[in-house]
Amino acid sequence: MQRRTFIQHTGLLAAAVSASGPAVLASTPAPAAKNKLPKWKGFNLLDFFSPNPAQSRPATREEYFKWMRDWGFDFVRIPIAYPAYLKFDRSRNITPEEVYQIDEQAVERIDNLVAMAHKHGLHVSLNLHRAPGYCINAGFHEPYNLWRDQQAQDAFNFHWNMWAKRYKNTSSDKISFDLVNEPSMREDMNDQHSKSGPVPGEVYRKVAKAAAEAIRKENPKHLVIADGNSGGSTVIPEITDLNIGQSCRGYHPGIISHYKAPWANKDPENLPMPKWPGQVGDKYLSRAMLEEFYKPWIKLVNQGVGVHCGECGCWNKTPHDVFLAWFGDVLDILTSNGIGFALWEFSGSFGVLDSERTDVAYENWHGHKLDRKLLNLMAKY
Known part of the structure; x- marks a missing residue:
């Protein structure tokens, strides 16, 4: 104040x-307490999302950052698969030794993306979407388990120390370090639909504490953030004393945000049509359920722990009017409690550009298809 x-x-x-x-x-x-983290708002950029650079998305262009800034946004999160910046034989599974083989040219490409964001005044959150020994997504065979194996945790700390060292002299106003995307315990790391649960709190604390120390060894003022447990959905009480922010998600309920998404549903074609508000299957979906869902996160803010929503949004199969009605409630609850947000993603099936929704009257924007209604909703907050 x-x-x-x-x-x-x-x-x-x-x-x-x-x-x-x-x-x-x-x-x-x-x-109400003031959120220790700024109320950043912006987008996720998926340039380095794939563990295989040959499968990477089209590169983010500098003009995109200018558009974001001009539209009133100040934040980008860069989810990175660590194998994207390694040198190893991709015709076979990676070995524990190869996890340390940094490809300097690949790292410089990430640095260049960060530099473009900084040039246009945007804060950058670097995130290991795939960390040594863990990713919420299948599609790459890890040599160990981050939550169970010290060898994986040592590699995790090595990677974060490397990034912290590269940005040793960069202000926390400009960069933060989001440790690992959406932690959970999955029975089968290679099965996208295998049963999962929360990481035991004491285990999450051990991993987060060691990684934060590896980061702050380079600069004690570096800003560290940890994604919520159980895939980003639940507060981590075990780390509230560690000077680490926490990142929630804006995907609840999944029947809205991931309607017909094959990676999130075993039977995506046989789901009840989403409504907001309204009865969907055996549940009545409403703003009240969102308010209940975010209560622990709001309480965390009031306890003095910084909170940000690192991912939110909706896949392109949900009817657009339903998406916007639901998303308006999500953003209103978050921002009225001082919590910023980042849409997954800027350009693509969740994005404001080129989402390929079939029920949107797109605006032509420099050769892209702009979802102006979604952009206006986000800009409102």
């Missing part, structure tokens, strides 16, 4: 107490 605002509030409160006695003071609700 600025000094002038504080004085104004203090003066008004003193006048009220003077006029009405101590009962007024007793009945005045405590103000």
Whole structure:
């Protein structure tokens, strides 16, 4: 709170107490805490999302950052698969030794993307979407398990120390380090639909603490963020004392955000049609369920822990009007509690550009198809 605002509030409160006695003071609700993390808003950029560079998305162009800035956004999250910047024989499974074989040219490409974002005034969150020994997505055979094997944790710390060293002299206003995307315990790391659950709290604490120390060894002021447990959905109480921010998700409920997505549903073609609000299958979907879902995250903000929503959005099979009605409630709940957000993604099936939705009247934007209604909704917050 600025000094002038504080004085104004203090003066008004003193006048009220003077006029009405101590009962007024007793009945005045405590103000909500200010989020320790800025209310950044922006996008995820998937340039380095694939573990195989040959399968990478088209590169983000510098003009995209100018558009983001001009539209009022100030944040990009870069989810990285660590094998994307390694040198190894991709015709076979990676070995533990090869996890340390950094490809300097590949790392420089990531640096270049970061530099473009910084040039246009955007904060960058570097995230290991695939870390040594863990990824919420299948499609790459890990040589060990991040949550069970010290060897994987040592490699994890090595990678984060490397990134922290590269940005040793970069202000936390400009860069942050998001440790690992959407932690969970999956029974079969190679099966996208295998049963999963939360990482045991003491295990998550051990991994996050060691990685944060590896980062802050280079600069004690580096900003560290940890994704929520159970795939990003739940608060991690075990790390609230570690000066680590936490990142929630804006995908609840999945029947809205991931309607017909084959990687999220075993039988994507036989799902009830989403509505918002409304009865969908055996549940009534409404803003009230969202408010309940985000209560622990809002409580975390009020406990003095920084919170940001690192991913949110909706795949392109959900009817557009349903998506926007639901997403408006998500963004309103988050931002009214000082929590910023990043859409998954800028350009692509979840994005504001080129989403390939069949029920949108797109605007032509420099050769791209712009979802202006979605952009306007995001800009509103």
